[in-house]
Amino acid sequence: MSATLESVRPQLDWACDALIPRDDALGMPAATPAGVVDTLLPRALKARDDLLHPFVAAMSTLPAEPPTDPLGTLYAMEEDSFELITHIIAGAYYLSEEVNRTLKYPGQEALRDQPDYDELDAVVTRVRDRGTVYIPTP
Incomplete structure (x- = not known):
């Protein structure tokens, strides 16, 4: 997979930073x-290996040299290609621990549901004690 991404490395270098520039005000x-090109994109595309070939194909339509208007160049792409590369690059960005720490996002956490069986039993017992309730339809 890395060899395939390496074939579009020049495009990735400028496209990723054009889509997600540094923001000093927010840190x-x-x-x-953030490691998108080197670490996070391969990780994201390993998780979604069905998108690897379409992603590389879309990136290969971009020029290797950074254009004077990088966002304009990206926006001029076919809509499906634009959506694909922007979603994958943005998704890879949010895999960064540094980004999540800066956003104060702890990540997804497992929530352990501890049902109150006494409360459930009380509800079921009332219905069971009441007995069957049948109202014939006219």
Whole structure:
């Protein structure tokens, strides 16, 4: 997989930072320093290996050299290709622990449901004690 991503590495370098630039006011890193190109994209595409080939195909339509208007170049892509690369790059960005820490997002956590069986039993007992209730329809 990394060899396939390596074939579009020049496009990834400029496209990722064009889509997700650094924001000093919020303390958010740009895509490249957050590890999107080197670490997080391969991880995201390993999880969604069905999107690897369409992603690489879409990225390969972009110029290798950074254009003067990178966002305009990206927006000029076919709509499906644009949506695909922006969703995958943004999704990979939010895999970053640094980004999640800055956002104060702890990540998904398992919630253990501890049902109150006494309360459930009380409800069921009332219905069982009441007996069958049947109202014939006219």
